[in-house]
Every structure is written in C-alpha cells, then in structure tokens.
Amino acid sequence: MRYLPLSNIERADMLARIGVASIDDLFADIPADKRRAGLADLPTRKTEMEVERLLGRMAARNTAASAAPFFVGAGAYKHHVPATVDHLIQRSEFLTSYTPYQPEIAQGTLQYLFEFQTQVAALTGMEVANASMYDGSTACGEAVLMAHRVTRRRKAVLSGGLHPHYAEVVRTLSRMAEDEVVTLAPDVSATEDLLAAVDRETSCVVVQTPDVFGNLRDLSALAEKCHAEGALLVAVFTEALSLGLVTPPGHMGADIVVGEGQSIGNGLNFGGPYVGLFATRQKYVRQMPGRLCGQTVDADGNRGFVLTLSTREQHIRRDKATSNICTNSGLCSLAWTIHMSLLGSAGLSRLARLNHVNAVKLHEALESLPEVEVLNASYFNEFTLRLKTPAAAVVEALAARGIMAGVPVSRLLPGAGLDDLLLVASTEINTDEDRAALVAGLKEHA
C-alpha cells in the first residue's frame, strides 16, 4: 500500500525487538470476542488512478458554479480566488503543520494568525479578533454564549433578518444550555422593531447586515438602546466582502462582530470548510472563545508570536472554559489572510464596488420584467425578488436550463408563507451575458 513504508521483513524484525510473537499480541487488551479479523464488507485498496476515476465520476454529476450563470448566495458566495492563494496554502509547512503548540517552530502559522487578527479587527471596525472559528454560524452561537458570560444574563433576541441557519444554530445551543431565545418573525424589508424587544433581561440582540434578505441596516440606534439596557449588540455578516464598501458594525456601536469569511480566499466547497470571523472590544477579550495569537519576545529579545490567554481554554480550564473549541479554521484563515494581503484596502474596496455595481446592473435589468419585483430599499450584492409563482419551481426550471438563479426563501424558511421570494446574489464573476440569461429565464418561468 503506497502510503505505508514498512515492509514485511521490517515488521517481523520490529515485532521481535518488541518481544512479541505476532501483531495480534499488541491488541490483546481488546476483549477476544470483540476482536475482528478485518473489514470483509468493504472493498480493498485502489490505485490512485482508480480513485480519481471513481471520485471524478461523482464530481461530474454536480454542476460547478463556474459552469453556469450563477446567482446563488444566502450565506456563501462565489468569488474569484487568486491562483496564488491556493498555491500558498498547499505549502507543506502550512498544510501539514499542527496547532502551534511549539511556537519556536511554528512562527509561520503564528505570524499569519497575528496578521489575520489585525486584518479582521480592521475590517470589522473592532479592537480585537481571534484566530478564527469553524464558520459564521458557529461563531454566531459562540457570540451569544459570550454575551451571556459578559452580561450574566441568559436571554438572546434574534432579528428576523438573521440567516435562518444561524438562528437555528443559536436556538439549538440555547435550548441545550437552557438559555432563553426570542426570535422575531422573518423581516423581509428590515422594518422590525428590535428596540422594543430589548429589556433588562436581554443579554444580547443578534442582528445581521447585510441581512439574509440583502438589506443593509444602520445599527447605531439599536446599539444605543442595547447599551442603555445593559445588553450587548452582536452584529453578524455572511458576506465579508460587504465590509469593503459598507459601514462596518464596529463603527455603529456593535460589541461583538461575527461572520462568515468564506468570500475572501475560500471556495464554495458545498458548505465547508469555511472560516468564522470573531471580533470584539478589548475589554471583553478574556471572555472570548477560540484561539488567540499574541506578540512577545524570545530569549534573545527578538519579536515572536505565541498562542496566548489560553487560561480561557478547555485544555487548561476543562469544565470552566469559555468554550469547548480546540480546532479553529487554520488553513482557511490562511487563505483569507493571503487574499486580504493581496487585495489591501485599495483592491478590497474596488472589488466590493464591482460587486455592488453588478448587483445594481442586475436590479436595473430586472426592473423591465413585470414578473418580478425587487423588494430591497438597500443592498450590497444580494437582494430579494418577489415572483408571481413559487420560487422553488422557478429555480428548478432555470437549473434545467443551466442557470443557477438563486435561493428560494422557502428552502431556508419552509412553511413561513414566503414561497414567492427568491434571493439573488451577483458578484464580480457575473457578466452581462449571465445577467441576460437570468432575465430571459425569469421572463419565461416566473
């Protein structure tokens, strides 16, 4: 087997050196009646070529985003990732390293994490960021738990504009931790009264911008209300690129900012792995979940980096830890930070503007269609359409024509009576031809 270096002669020599007669003597602690001779029901080894053929066949049954006019978003976005990013993250020393427990031989990982934390803090307009979370939705769940620790309250209020999967993650975690959650009704046009939902029991309000329907939200008044009531404002985003063009939550008074970083440096990957971003105020840093990288010096006085404030973490604090998290999203955060370093502020804001322009162009093209209505007063690169027929059927019909039209709201909120709504995202990848194809498809099927 190509991955196993030992030869049978070596195996025999090693058993002799150990002083046992057979390999099974090393498994003697497994109760005899539970020992297995093998895995008879599974196939045997395959060559590299055979595996490629088999998995290639499965892959070919999927329609890749780049193979179609593509307008699917709702929490994951198709963007162009520079070739440099994918090359660099496959460097052996990044790809095959571990969590940097031995900092003297992990300065590469630690330095990019320090750069990543700095970039995330700047992008979100916050003071500190951690070294990443699993994804945006789990970061959102952790933000609520952190708010409970900070405020010593146990009630979270979720905006009706929060991505329904994120809301479900928070509700699941809260149900299990026996905390209270209030979820507002789906809020298609960003008109809900969140201020009225905040009271002295509220630990935090969780609100997304751009929200799941694409609306941009000014959080300033809500932040003031939260702070007046002793609650924290948790701001969420699922499209990190929006922060290149839109006022970041940190500038609107948010206390914790979490979101999905996939848009920058990371592919769609059918939903994972992605990279959760988590930022907050300096004063709350010791209540943060996840890994943190900090600057220090070595014995010669040279600057270096280490994982720090680990007394918050499970391997030290066990059942008193701020979170059970051990792994973060290391390689995805590397992809993020490389892409961000390539972009810089200048490239980032240009790319963000291009996304917005493409969405505006699509909006304008759709205005000619009586079959659809754009519901948003504001948006970044995604908005909500009202169709005259159920959106799910329209999406299927367009998929059959090779057009990926978007996400029917009914897929995220089944049974909510929003079957005629379609979320449509437009990024830098979309061309005029893509837009024309979508408009023509909607004209025929919507």
Place this chain on the structure above:
Amino acid sequence: MLNRQGRATQPGEAASAVVHPTFTGNRALQQEEALIFEFGRLDATGVDVDEPVAFTSRLGGLERRDGIGLPGLSEPEAMRHYVRLSQKNYGIDTGVFPLGSCTMKHNPRLNERMARLPGFGDVHPLQPVSTVQGALELMDTLAAWLLELTGMPAVALSPKAGAHGELCGMMAIKAAIAHKGEAGTRRTVLVPDSAHGTNPATAALIGFTVKPVPVRADGTVDPESVRALAGPDTAAIMLTNPNTCGLFEPDVVEIAEIVHAAGAYFYCDGANFNAIVGKARPGDLGVDAMHINLHKTFSTPHGGGGPGSGPVVLSDRLAAFAPVPFVVRTADGFRLVESEADAAGQGAQPFGRLTAFHGQMGMFVRALSYMLSHGADGMKQASEDAVLNANYVRACLADLLSQPFGDRPCMHEALFDDSWLKDTGVSTLDFAKAMIDEGYHPMTVYFPLVVHGAMLIEPTESESKASLDLFIAALRDLAMAAKRGDAERFTGAPYHAPRKRLDETRAARQPILRWTPPEPVRDAAE
C-alpha cells in the same frame, strides 16, 4: 587545495563553531520576515480589479467612510512573504511529528486533488439538489464507510471538528434523556481524569455537571469506580478509547453495561480511533455516540489548526435525535433533509442544527479518497503499523525512559513520565525543546494530566523503520546527555530554531493581539 582558477575547493580554516551575526539577521535559508503592515502600502494591490464605471449607489447611505487601513502587496511580494513564513514552520512533510493524541499521519496529495475537482470544490451548498447529486452521493458513501468501520447504525456528518462532534453527541444524549422525561434528574456526566479537556468543557457547555472518575494505577478506568458513581442522576460517561494513556480500556464492555444499566449513555471520544480501525468496532463495545476526527484517522490535513471535521456515529438509541441536515436516498436520487419539519416526516426527532449548511464537504472528499485508496485491507494494515511503530519506539526507549504504567504494550502511542529525569535539572519541556534542535517536532507534553511530566509519542503508521531508528537514536542520545548532567543542552534549547524560547508569560500579562502603527499612518484611499 586550489583549483585551476585559484579558488579553494575545501572549507577554510576559520573556526566553524563561531556564529557570526549577519547584517540582516537572516541565516541563509532562514529569513527574517516583517509583518505585512510594516512593508505593504495602502495603495498597493496584488489583484487586478477594474474600477467600476459611475453607478447609482443602493447602499442606503451606509457607505464605509474610513480607509480600512489595510496595506496590500503585489503578487511577488505576497508570494515571498508567505513562502518565508512557511519556512518557519514544521510540518509532517518536514520530519517526524510524533504529537500524541493528534495522529499526524501523511496527508496524501491525491486527496487534495480530489477535493479541488470543480464538482466538489466549486459547488454551492444551496444549489438545487438536482444539480448536486454527486455531492450527496459522496456524503452517503462516506457515511456508509464510517458505519461499516464503526459497526454503528447512524451517523451525523455535519460537526465541524472533534469538539463540535462531542457537542453533537452530547446534545443527542441530552435530547434522548429529555424525550424520556428525565431532563430534570439526569444531569451528571462522568469524565475520567485522563480525558481531553474538550470532554468536560463540552458537557459543561450544555448544562451538565462533570463528575471526575479517578484512573486506576494501570492507567485505565476501573469499572467499579464507574459503578460507584453511576446512578439515576447520571446522563452519560465520556470515555476515550483507546484512552489518552495509549491503552485500550480492557473493561470497556463492562463499563458500557454498567452505564446502560444505570439508564445512562456511553459517549466515546474517538480521537484515538486510528489504533483500532479494522481491529475492533465501537458498535460492538456498547458505544452510543462517538466522534471521528477525519483530520486524524482519515488523513485530512491539520492545516496549522484546522479545519477539522468530526462526524458522529450514533447507536439505535440516539439515531432519531441526530441533527439536520442529513442525506436520504429516494427512488429519484438523493435528497437533503434540512428542516426539523421535514425530518419529522422521516420519523426523526432532530435535536436541532449545529451549523449552517451540511458540514465539511472538503474534508469528506479527502477522507473518502483516503478510505478508497487504503481499502479495508490497507486501513487494517495502517492501524497495525501505527500500533507496531508506537510499540517499537516504546521498546527501544524502555531502558532509558520511565513508563508510568509498567513495561507493557501500548496502542498507537507510547507514554512516558518524567521520573527518569529526576535530579537532572532537565524538565519534560526542556527535553521537548532539545528535540527541536535535533530536527524533530516534540511529542505531546504534560498530557494526559494524570501522568507527571507526561511525554506522549505517537509516530503513526507513516514513519519508515529507518526514520524511526534515527529518531530513537536521537532520543537515546538526548536521554543519556540529560542523565550525565549536560543540562545546558536542554535548558536553553532550542538553539537552532527560527526563535529561541518565547516568553508566554509576558504575552499573557500584556496581551498584544494585533499590530498597531508606531505612528499615525495616513490612508491613501482617504
């Protein structure tokens, strides 16, 4: 000797031991590298994006007004920056990485190629299911392999990492307990002292009280200790098997029976599954839930701390409570069950949702590629070789290092304590740092907590005998140096790494968690 051009062909006579400082601080291939914020420019970019033509803004007055303040790099600068950073890192491809409990095995590049097929890597999680049948087939196939390898009836694929899998399993247990009307009484989780920190942290996160189970003198859990603690208030035991001392729990079946007789559940931490693939199945041992770290046993890269993937296999008693989403096979192909209402229609009672979308697809592809490559025969051989390698290291060091539980076979990792270092002036940490100078990544140190100054060595099946022989020889040389009083080789180590020992206390006392400019920097975009 000189060649015909008068150039010396042999090294000069200069004292090679003298270290000459360099102007740059670089040491040949080892380059000092500044932070991007110190040499990037605010108007620089390595991505060509056309400036959009004039347009009507639909931002509702929420345009970002600061300049963000992030410097950019041209492509060659970025390439060099990150390549230089990579050269300060140790990976599996660099050398022996015997980090106990972490299973740092070879990461096949075929897996990387497969995960990057556009049909897997460039597919959106919310595309119509008719356009992702192959992706769902892959998930279904991976699930089938995991069930066969573990002997369990159900699996939840969505957990994002091992600790997330623990959360999934314990949530399923909590849901099952609530379903039986025992939510108010079954609130205690038994956790052996030798457990990973994630176990008690997970249990506490969802409101359980953790009750420690002492580990007996041989490093395993005594069923009588469990019997004494298990009762009507017990929700579950979280037991790692093979355990963190590198031993298979010989009484695991009896422990499972005791826990079940008390009306509780058996959560197994599957971090060490690599030792027993094809040799024993958790389903035959009475396990109710177990997470599988695809980034350990099934070779998906650790990537400097993630991403991981932690599918959880579930027993019949817990299967109905698995979270959404899950894949079902119908006459018309594969379907995703994404909502609780839809799941109820399938006869399930999911405890909720753990994450947006469907889990770590990129890791699923890599893990299945590993499984297909090895096949049943290769995976059994891999486990046997992992155990063989660990025992070989153990046997070859047994006369110099001390084993806390006696000279007995281990599973896939060999555990030593620090009693052999007594009075040498060398600590476990010093010994680990001296290994860095010898070109090795240290083993796991000071874990498990039940062993003083623990050194946990997991060579994995990926090491050749020649590689192990050199590793063993180096460790023997270090051990003898420590014993003969050459403490300086250890207490100042590492001497040859990109950095000397780093001051972690200072980092924690005065946390600097982001770069700040030495003086105000004007943003060119403003």
